[in-house]
Amino acid sequence: MFEEEYDVIVVGGGHAGAEAAAAAANLGSKTLLVTMNLQNIGQMSCNPAMGGIAKGQIVREIDALGGYSGIVSDKSAIQFKMLNKSKGPAMWSPRTQNDRMRFAEEWRLMLERTENVDFYQEMVSGLLIENNKVVGVKTSLGINIKSKSVVLTNGTFLNGLIHIGEKQFGGGRAGERAATGITEQLVELGFESGRMKTGTPPRVDGRSLDYSKMIVQPGDVIPEKFSYTKTKPLTHQRDCYMTHTSAMVHDLLREGFDRSPMFNGRIKSLGPRYCPSIEDKINRFADKDSHQMFIEPEGWETVEVYVNGFSTSLPEDVQFKALRSVVGFENVKFFRPGYAIEYDYFPPTQLKHTLETKLVENLYFAGQINGTTGYEEAASQGLMAGINAHLKLQEKDALILKRDEAYIGVLIDDLITKGTEEPYRMFTSRAEYRTLLRQDNADLRLTPLSHSIGLATDTRMKRMEEKLEQSEALVNFFRETSVLPKDINPIFESVDSSLVKQSDKMYKAFSRPNVTMDHMLQLEDVSNFVKENNFDSEILEQAEVQIKYSGYIAKEKVNADKLHRLEAVKIPVNFDYSKLKSLSFEAREKMTKIQPVTISQASRISGVTPSDISVLLVYLGR
Numbered sequence: 182m183f184e185e186e187y188d189v190i191v192v193g194g195g196h197a198g199a200e201a202a203a204a205a206a207n208l209g210s211k212t213l214l215v216t217m218n219l220q221n222i223g224q225m226s227c228n229p230a231m232g233g234i235a236k237g238q239i240v241r242e243i244d245a246l247g248g249y250s251g252i253v254s255d256k257s258a259i260q261f262k263m264l265n266k267s268k269g270p271a272m273w274s275p276r277t278q279n280d281r282m283r284f285a286e287e288w289r290l291m292l293e294r295t296e297n298v299d300f301y302q303e304m305v306s307g308l309l310i311e312n313n314k315v316v317g318v319k320t321s322l323g324i325n326i327k328s329k330s331v332v333l334t335n336g337t338f339l340n341g342l343i344h345i346g347e348k349q350f351g352g353g354r355a356g357e358r359a360a361t362g363i364t365e366q367l368v369e370l371g372f373e374s375g376r377m378k379t380g381t382p383p384r385v386d387g388r389s390l391d392y393s394k395m396i397v398q399p400g401d402v403i404p405e406k407f408s409y410t411k412t413k414p415l416t417h418q419r420d421c422y423m424t425h426t427s428a429m430v431h432d433l434l435r436e437g438f439d440r441s442p443m444f445n446g447r448i449k450s451l452g453p454r455y456c457p458s459i460e461d462k463i464n465r466f467a468d469k470d471s472h473q474m475f476i477e478p479e480g481w482e483t484v485e486v487y488v489n490g491f492s493t494s495l496p497e498d499v500q501f502k503a504l505r506s507v508v509g510f511e512n513v514k515f516f517r518p519g520y521a522i523e524y525d526y527f528p529p530t531q532l533k534h535t536l537e538t539k540l541v542e543n544l545y546f547a548g549q550i551n552g553t554t555g556y557e558e559a560a561s562q563g564l565m566a567g568i569n570a571h572l573k574l575q576e577k578d579a580l581i582l583k584r585d586e587a588y589i590g591v592l593i594d595d596l597i598t599k600g601t602e603e604p605y606r607m608f609t610s611r612a613e614y615r616t617l618l619r620q621d622n623a624d625l626r627l628t629p630l631s632h633s634i635g636l637a638t639d640t641r642m643k644r645m646e647e648k649l650e651q652s653e654a655l656v657n658f659f660r661e662t663s664v665l666p667k668d669i670n671p672i673f674e675s676v677d678s679s680l681v682k683q684s685d686k687m688y689k690a691f692s693r694p695n696v697t698m699d700h701m702l703q704l705e706d707v708s709n710f711v712k713e714n715n716f717d718s719e720i721l722e723q724a725e726v727q728i729k730y731s732g733y734i735a736k737e738k739v740n741a742d743k744l745h746r747l748e749a750v751k752i753p754v755n756f757d758y759s760k761l762k763s764l765s766f767e768a769r770e771k772m773t774k775i776q777p778v779t780i781s782q783a784s785r786i787s788g789v790t791p792s793d794i795s796v797l798l799v800y801l802g803r
């Protein structure tokens with residue numbers, strides 16, 4: 182039924198698995214994607230949206246590296262917003278509302294069109310392991326399939342347990358069964374596992390809502406897109422809406438608290454701190470008698486609607502009664518109740534930077550199985566695991582993104598160095614170098630790296646080079662061209678900036694606060710140069726960011742260089758920390774467990790102090 186031996190078997194066709202399969206196959210590995218339901222590839226388990234703060238940057242990074250999530254999101258988008266546009270460019274975060282069914286369909290089609298990917302629908306119940314090396318998988322039908330490496334991306338499915346009020350039943354997601362066998366085998370092999378929890382709101386019938394009582398939330402007037410390839414931006418969009426809970430809604434929900442698995446001890450594991458359930462919000466913020474709710478369409482045509490902000494595992498009758506008291510929901514009809522799910526994960530400190538496990542060679546973990554939450558976090562790990570599984574088989578150097586190169590680098594370094602005890606989601610605040618890690622320059626940062634390993638195509642690379650060349654030409658134009666007081670002073674006057682008496686370089690004028698590219702385009706020389714060279718909005722934006730934020734960018738580069746110096750100080754493999762008695766006990770214990778590769782990584786382990794680092798530096802002769 183199968184190839185004699187695959188290069189890579191990817192277990193699970195969620196966001197992580199789909200990206201892992203695409204990356205390994207596009208690099209040339211013979212890849213098999215085994216998943217429990219081939220209809221649900223790239224399924225959005227929770228809200229029908231991609232991106233958002235810090236997550237949008239990750240989608241752009243995935244795209245710049247040659248992954249598919251950005252393209253799939255663009256093709257299935259129904260609304261686009263650039264969040265945080267009023268803040269600096271480091272904070273700009275693209276987000277799409279997506280057609281849930283089309284998103285999954287696009288993923289499936291993209292993978293079907295990818296050479297080297299075979300598909301098989303079944304549950305993987307165990308791994309084939311010989312001499313601490315994975316050599317394939319076994320399925321629940323008892324079939325053994327051989328491979329040189331395996332990427333596990335089981336998401337919320339491992340021993341998944343769904344809770345709705347007092348009812349609980351096995352499941353990996355509503356309507357899908359849980360996966361069994363893998364956790365038990367891995368624990369027997371010496372892996373540590375834990376339990377986490379997440380939840381989702383009810384879905385309702387949009388025809389039963391009164392939108393006239395809600396506040397409309399349209400998309401951007403000029404929608405952008407995720408992918409650096411030639412996907413099309415939206416020409417029309419669907420609106421979302423906003424409404425609020427009230428004291429009455431909270432009272433109705435409180436009536437069910439004694440039957441809530443969150444409060445009666447049935448759910449023991451930790452959920453995502455920044456995505457709390459409505460009962461959690463009412464409990465934690467008892468003084469607030471209103472919370473925002475966003476009403477998001479699930480697609481272009483479907484009437485199903487996602488009730489963002491109302492995630493709950495309260496009994497379905499309590500959910501329904503409370504929802505009917507929300508303004509605009511007086512006649513609401515349910516499609517599906519909200520629920521919570523508990524599942525197994527594996528603390529990610531058991532992984533190397535490549536996402537290969539330390540215990541079993543050629544076995545990789547990616548996605549929610551590593552304690553993360555979110556499609557974007559999962560997809561990016563899948564991409565990196567797929568890339569590194571392929572590179573290792575080819576005996577090539579691993580691709581490890583640094584903390585100043587990508588949010589993906591921050592994510593993986595945080596996971597494997599610090600671990601996580603609650604679902605980890607990305608925030609801009611987790612990145613030390615966020616001025617460098619912007620959504621506008623992900624291609625400039627990452628496409629050359631990906632092209633060098635053969636993943637990003639020549640077309641992508643060429644587009645990136647053109648963008649770099651054109652934006653540099655425009656910055657140089659501002660640097661070299663002077664502007665007369667009579668031309669620039671009206672602009673300065675319009676932004677309350679002091680006037681000048683002598684001509685000066687345009688770059689200097691542009692650097693002033695509140696002077697924007699739109700102002701500069703009012704100058705004839707500038708608009709002529711832009712027209713002559715056919716520069717599009719992407720080039721204008723890139724040049725503007727490079728000029729306006731040059732000081733911040735330069736400062737962060739200096740700090741990043743300092744980090745690189747510490748990254749260069751390598752710690753020998755299997756270093757015996759117990760012999761360094763001047764290290765604190767905690768540092769010895771944690772470094773022995775995590776086995777940091779460099780001094781820089783050691784310094785990021787929680788509990789390792791600057792004096793521990795000094796001891797190590799002295800020992801290593803630095």
Ligand SMILES: Cc1cc2nc3c(=O)[nH]c(=O)nc-3n(C[C@H](O)[C@H](O)[C@H](O)COP(=O)(O)OP(=O)(O)OC[C@H]3O[C@@H](n4cnc5c(N)ncnc54)[C@H](O)[C@@H]3O)c2cc1C
Binds near residue numbers: 224228360
């Ligand atoms: C109820 C719920 C609520 C959520 N709420 C949020 C939220 O509010 N915010 C947020 O950011 N994220 C949320 N998430 C998480 C988000 O869905 C995940 O982070 C993301 O889908 C993880 O991607 P993944 O690829 O790791 O796993 P998944 O998307 O879960 O995909 C796992 C895939 O693996 C397959 N699989 C599993 N085990 C096996 C096996 N043994 N053999 C074969 N195939 C297997 C499954 O069929 C599935 O296709 C929620 C998830 C759920 C279920």
